[in-house]
Amino acid sequence: MSRYAAPGTDGALMSYQPRYDHWIGGSYVAPKQGGYFENPTPVTGQPFTEIARGTAEDVERAIDAAHEAAPAWGRTSPAERAQLLNQIAQRMEAHLEELAVAESWENGKPVRETLAADIPLAIDHFRYFAAAIRSQEGSLSQLDEDTVAYHFHEPLGVVAQIIPWNFPILMATWKLAPALAAGNAVVLKPAEQTPASIHYWMSLVADLLPPGVVNIVNGFGAEAGKPLASSARVAKVAFTGETTTGRLIMQYASENLKPVTLELGGKSPNIFFEDVSADADDFYDKALEGFTMFALNQGEVCTCPSRALIQRSHYRTFLDAGIERTEAIVQGHPLDTDTMVGAQASNDQLEKILSYLDIGQQEGAKVLTGGTRAELGGELEGGYYVRPTILEGGNRMRVFQEEIFGPVVSVTGFEDFDDAIRLANDTLYGLGAGVWTRDGSRAYRAGRAIQAGRVWTNCYHQYPAHAAFGGYKQSGIGRENHQMMLDHYQQTKNLLVSYAPQKMGLF
Amino acid sequence: MDLAGTERVAVTEAAAELLRELTEKHGPLMFHQSGGCCDGSSPMCYGRGEFRTGASDVLLGELEIDGVPEPVPFWMSAGQFEYWSHTHLTVDVVPGRGSGFSLEAPEGVRFLIRSRLLES
Numbered sequence: 001m002s003r004y005a006a007p008g009t010d011g012a013l014m015s016y017q018p019r020y021d022h023w024i025g026g027s028y029v030a031p032k033q034g035g036y037f038e039n040p041t042p043v044t045g046q047p048f049t050e051i052a053r054g055t056a057e058d059v060e061r062a063i064d065a066a067h068e069a070a071p072a073w074g075r076t077s078p079a080e081r082a083q084l085l086n087q088i089a090q091r092m093e094a095h096l097e098e099l100a101v102a103e104s105w106e107n108g109k110p111v112r113e114t115l116a117a118d119i120p121l122a123i124d125h126f127r128y129f130a131a132a133i134r135s136q137e138g139s140l141s142q143l144d145e146d147t148v149a150y151h152f153h154e155p156l157g158v159v160a161q162i163i164p165w166n167f168p169i170l171m172a173t174w175k176l177a178p179a180l181a182a183g184n185a186v187v188l189k190p191a192e193q194t195p196a197s198i199h200y201w202m203s204l205v206a207d208l209l210p211p212g213v214v215n216i217v218n219g220f221g222a223e224a225g226k227p228l229a230s231s232a233r234v235a236k237v238a239f240t241g242e243t244t245t246g247r248l249i250m251q252y253a254s255e256n257l258k259p260v261t262l263e264l265g266g267k268s269p270n271i272f273f274e275d276v277s278a279d280a281d282d283f284y285d286k287a288l289e290g291f292t293m294f295a296l297n298q299g300e301v302c303t304c305p306s307r308a309l310i311q312r313s314h315y316r317t318f319l320d321a322g323i324e325r326t327e328a329i330v331q332g333h334p335l336d337t338d339t340m341v342g343a344q345a346s347n348d349q350l351e352k353i354l355s356y357l358d359i360g361q362q363e364g365a366k367v368l369t370g371g372t373r374a375e376l377g378g379e380l381e382g383g384y385y386v387r388p389t390i391l392e393g394g395n396r397m398r399v400f401q402e403e404i405f406g407p408v409v410s411v412t413g414f415e416d417f418d419d420a421i422r423l424a425n426d427t428l429y430g431l432g433a434g435v436w437t438r439d440g441s442r443a444y445r446a447g448r449a450i451q452a453g454r455v456w457t458n459c460y461h462q463y464p465a466h467a468a469f470g471g472y473k474q475s476g477i478g479r480e481n482h483q484m485m486l487d488h489y490q491q492t493k494n495l496l497v498s499y500a501p502q503k504m505g506l507f
Numbered sequence: 508m509d510l511a512g513t514e515r516v517a518v519t520e521a522a523a524e525l526l527r528e529l530t531e532k533h534g535p536l537m538f539h540q541s542g543g544c545c546d547g548s549s550p551m552c553y554g555r556g557e558f559r560t561g562a563s564d565v566l567l568g569e570l571e572i573d574g575v576p577e578p579v580p581f582w583m584s585a586g587q588f589e590y591w592s593h594t595h596l597t598v599d600v601v602p603g604r605g606s607g608f609s610l611e612a613p614e615g616v617r618f619l620i621r622s623r624l625l626e627s
Binding site for chain 2: 037040053164165166191192193220221222223225226229240241242243244245246247248251263264265266301302346347348351352355356358359362363396398401402403404405428429431474475
């Protein structure tokens with residue numbers, strides 16, 4: 001085991017500034033109303049920096065800066081934009097460990113995850129969209145011998161992006177990379193729970209970006225998010241979060257007739273057919289890891305496999321093995337490289353998870369392991385830790401229907417294929433799902449029958465660029481992580497051109 | 508669906524106090540219960556009318572708060588209510604760091620739902 005020094009302490013790889021203002025037009029700008037708020041690390045509960053408390057005036061200023069930058073940026077060649085994205089990726093790669101520590105300290109997630117997943121995925125994402133924009137082609141339609149329709153891609157202009165707190169840098173990257181590749185200028189609002197790591201990222205790449213192309217306004221949703229999302233001067237709003245705010249953002253967008261993309265979470269089923277247990281081999285071991293994936297990122301993942309559906313014929317043995325695997329999870333200081341589960345991102349998140357453990361048990365769910373706050377003592381005493389928890393119950397219980405966003409899985413059994421699909425689809429959401437079976441044909445039929453945008457088949461929690469990610473049902477609108485996201489950040493310009501010398505003959 | 512006669516939603520004294528303060532600042536208020544990820548499963552507090560409810564929503568109750576002139580309606584989407592209808596909800600408040608566009612977040616606190624089973 002090794003432990004990274006906390007940011008700003010002796011031997012630390014990186015340090016945060018004591019204060020972050022808004023990043024507008026290529027420099028830091030103090031908030032117009034002068035307010036700041038403290039940003040605590042979930043690791044200890046102690047504040048480590050303070051953040052500008054943005055208001056409508058700051059948002060307007062950022063939108064001004066973006067509008068100033070957008071025309072020239074939108075005219076750059078795809079090659080130039082691709083080069084910039086590749087340079088950002090390279091800079092991030094050169095500072096991968098620093099970014100990983102920054103992200104871990106701000107969010108509470110284990111550094112082994114930021115080192116292996118968050119930051120490498122973000123780096124690859126910039127490279128992917130560099131490639132995607134280079135290889136994107138317009139189209140033409142030959143309408144008749146002398147008439148041609150040309151279709152050009154054009155940027156939208158200035159776009160607004162509201163980022164969640166569970167993967168602050170990766171989720172910002174999912175939105176920034178396609179928007180920048182497509183030639184848009186961005187006003188980005190990080191989550192108020194995790195507003196700082198994106199500024200550390202900016203400190204690494206600011207010299208690469210033309211001023212005003214990326215602007216960061218901090219603050220609370222009600223004070224900074226609303227003026228951004230409701231602005232008539234942004235051409236599109238992208239949001240990741242929950243349903244009520246998603247609806248509110250659509251309402252604002254409807255007032256301005258602007259498009260939105262929304263990713264609003266889920267309650268993802270993870271289905272284990274009986275043939276998983278046919279052999280105690282590598283595949284069985286992999287499936288047990290797949291079961292335990294509910295604890296990844298402390299369960300703070302929109303696609304957390306928070307409902308495990310296990311076929312009854314192997315229910316007890318598979319579940320017992322799953323409990324054993326869950327109890328082997330190492331929970332501890334997020335900056336320890338052995339730690340698998342760290343801290344929940346905020347105190348209110350911790351409280352919400354505990355409230356679900358309460359109602360789950362009132363509804364009759366049985367706690368098979370965990371079920372309480374984790375008291376880790378020492379410097380972690382004030383941090384927000386929950387023991388990885390397995391609940392056993394029925395699919396109509398609220399703990400089976402609501403995204404707890406904690407390291408909590410709700411387990412129930414199913415009889416056969418049809419029962420599995422019925423349970424899997426008995427949810428308001430449809431973002432992710434998992435299917436585990438040794439039978440390829442069954443895997444295919446299950447994957448097609450589940451109403452979700454991403455069905456991991458004999459794997460879980462992989463997020464490579466070039467695989468579309470987005471929701472069915474109440475889980476949102478749009479597909480990120482794939483070149484098709486470029487469509488959400490581009491207009492289609494059609495030039496309808498006649499090369500005929502003769503008039504039409506109507507007048 | 509028949510909502511008459513059953514109290515479905517209440518507030519703790521701490522939440523009532525916060526609602527009095529928020530009413531002073533922002534005028535009449537409303538709640539809409541969220542679902543989904545991140546800050547989902549939390550009640551969102553807005554100025555009355557800020558969030559447009561419609562045919563896809565259910566009014567669970569009108570919270571009467573001492574010192575607040577108008578009751579505070581508590582809404583939820585009908586689809587979500589199908590899964591929640593067997594539980595009674597109490598709006599509480601905890602220290603927190605924001606959530607969506609809910610009005611209390613800048614105060615360093617967060618509304619939270621505590622639930623119990625409804626007597627059948």
